[in-house]
Structure formats: C-alpha cells, structure tokens
Amino acid sequence: NRFFKLSRSKVESYIQCKRCFYLDRALSLTQPPSFPFNLNSAVDNLLKNEFDYYRNLKEPHPYIIQLGLNAIPFQHANLDKWRNNNTGVSYDNEKLRFHLFGAVDDLWIDMDSNELIVVDYKATSKKSEITLDADWQMGYKRQMEFYQYLLRKNGFKVSDRAYFVYCNGIRNKEMFNEKLEFKMSLIPYTGDDGWIENILSEIHFLLNQYKIPNYNESCDYCKY
Numbered sequence: 001n002r003f004f005k006l007s008r009s010k011v012e013s014y015i016q017c018k019r020c021f022y023l024d025r026a027l028s029l030t031q032p033p034s035f036p037f038n039l040n041s042a043v044d045n046l047l048k049n050e051f052d053y054y055r056n057l058k059e060p061h062p063y064i065i066q067l068g069l070n071a072i073p074f075q076h077a078n079l080d081k082w083r084n085n086n087t088g089v090s091y092d093n094e095k096l097r098f099h100l101f102g103a104v105d106d107l108w109i110d111m112d113s114n115e116l117i118v119v120d121y122k123a124t125s126k127k128s129e130i131t132l133d134a135d136w137q138m139g140y141k142r143q144m145e146f147y148q149y150l151l152r153k154n155g156f157k158v159s160d161r162a163y164f165v166y167c168n169g170i171r172n173k174e175m176f177n178e179k180l181e182f183k184m185s186l187i188p189y190t191g192d193d194g195w196i197e198n199i200l201s202e203i204h205f206l207l208n209q210y211k212i213p214n215y216n217e218s219c220d221y222c223k224y
Contacts, residue, residue, distance in 0.1 A: 003092050006203070008102030008146045011196075012139055014203050017219040021203075022212055031221055043123040043167050043182075044105065048083070051106055063165065064108060067186055074107040074116060082107075091153040096204045104147050108163075115159040118147045118191075123182075125169030130185040132164070140164070141189060149193040162189050 006025075014021040023029040054061045055073035064071050076082075082089045088103035106119040120143065124130070132140065144162040151158045166185040173181065206213070216222045 003097050003099035004207070006098045006100050006200075008088070008100075008143060008150075011100075011146065011199060011203070012142060014206075015142070015199065016139075017216045017222060018206060018213040019216050020219060020221050022206060026207055027212075039180075040123045044121050047121045047165060047167075048106065063184070063186055067163070067188075069108070069117075070111045071108045071117060072111065074109040076107075079107070089147065089150040089154065091150050093200065096200055098200060098204070100150060100153075100200075102143075102146050102150055106165075107151075110159060113157070113159065115157045116151055117159050118144055118151070118162040119165060120144060120147075120162070121165050121167070123167040123169070125171060127171065130166045130168050130187065132187060132189060141191070142195075144189055145191040145193040146196060148191050149196045152193070160190050160192070162191050163187065164189060 010021070010025065013024065020031060024031065051061055051073045055075055058072055058075070060069070060072050064073075081087045082104050083106075085103045088101040090099060090101035092099050104118060105121045108117040108119055109115070110117060120140070122140070144164075148158045148160070148162065164185075164187040166187055167182040168185065170181045170183055
C-alpha cells in the first residue's frame with residue numbers, strides 16, 4: 001500500500017536526464033547537492049513576510065493592485081505545509097502509486113472567479129531586462145504547471161494564469177551602504193499542465209525496468 005515519493009524537482013530531473021534520474025531514484029546514487037543560494041532564500045523569506053502581512057489584513061498587496069487584479073493573498077490552514085519543501089502541496093496517484101508533492105511560494109485568490117493564482121518568487125542580478133525567454137527557464141514554467149496540477153488534484157479551482165515576482169538586484173549604485181536594492185518585475189505566465197500525466201506514466205515505466213538509460217551527452221553530470 002506504500003506510495004513512491006516523487007517531488008516536483010525529481011520530475012524535472014527526469015525531463016533533464018533520464019539516466020541521472022534512474023540512478024538517483026532507482027539506485028540511490030544521488031547527484032552532489034548544489035551550492036545553497038542563501039541570498040535568494042533571504043529574498044524569498046522577506047517576500048513571504050510581506051505578502052503574509054497583507055494576507056492577515058485580507059487586503060491586496062501593492063503588486064496585485066499594480067497588476068490590476070481583483071485578488072488578495074490566499075488564506076488557508078495548510079499554507080505553511082504547502083510552503084514546506086518536505087511536504088508541499090501533495091497528491092497520491094492511486095493508479096501509479098506515486099505520492100506527488102511540490103512546495104509553492106505563494107497563492108493569491110481571484111475575488112471575481114474564486115480561482116487560485118500560483119505565484120513564484122525569483123531573485124537574480126543582471127543588467128538586462130527580466131524575461132522568461134531563455135531555454136533553461138522552461139523548468140520555471142513546468143514548475144508553475146506542476147503546482148497548478150497538484151492544486152487541481154486537491155479540488156481547487158486554479159487559474160491558468162500564474163505570476164512570477166522577479167527581483168533583479170541593482171548593480172550600478174555608487175555605494176553599497178549595507179543595502180541591496182531590487183527592481184521588481186511582475187511577469188505573467190499562462191500554464192498548461194497537459195504534459196504531466198504522460199510524463200508520470202513514462203517515469204512509472206522507467207522505474208519498473210532494470211536497465212539504466214543511456215549516457216546523455218547534453219547532461220553535465222553524465223559528462224563528469
């Protein structure tokens with residue numbers, strides 16, 4: 001009766017490299033952990049605190065007003081659980097015996113449609129304007145869609161439209177003065193979670209065979 005745990009990031013790992021995914025999930029040969037992005041985590045925490053302030057007031061954050069949305073941060077008893085990396089929003093797929101989960105940054109609720117809006121915080125520092133056009137940012141888009149999928153499987157009405165709250169650290173100040181300033185970008189993204197069921201079936205098939213997938217020339221870990 002046990003379910004196989006499969007996080008949002010592990011599904012993304014499968015998409016990036018089937019060999020590395022199989023070595024990790026089937027044979028417990030995990031990749032070395034990435035370096036912790038402590039500044040990004042600090043920005044995440046501060047944004048969560050800020051949105052929680054307006055959540056408790058049941059009022060829209062100024063960013064929501066700026067977008068012209070009739071929405072407020074969503075209040076729910078499970079919000080802390082949904083934000084926790086070890087639990088997240090979860091769903092048990094009975095057919096495949098997968099326990100699926102992923103931790104959201106934030107949720108807003110559209111007061112007109114009663115749909116949830118998935119929100120993700122991102123932090124970077126670059127001179128150019130922030131977009132979602134780079135190939136590597138496809139993972140960000142799939143991340144949003146996976147959260148939308150999980151929430152729908154939990155019975156919530158979820159908008160296809162999601163938002164990235166993107167914080168771009170300003171580099172060209174004359175002095176640091178113990179302060180890092182950001183230019184904020186609010187980037188909409190229209191998600192489509194139609195790919196997820198097929199990918200989950202592929203993962204199930206792979207995990208139930210005893211053959212390591214071929215070497216992947218485009219994977220840095222395989223090259224190493």
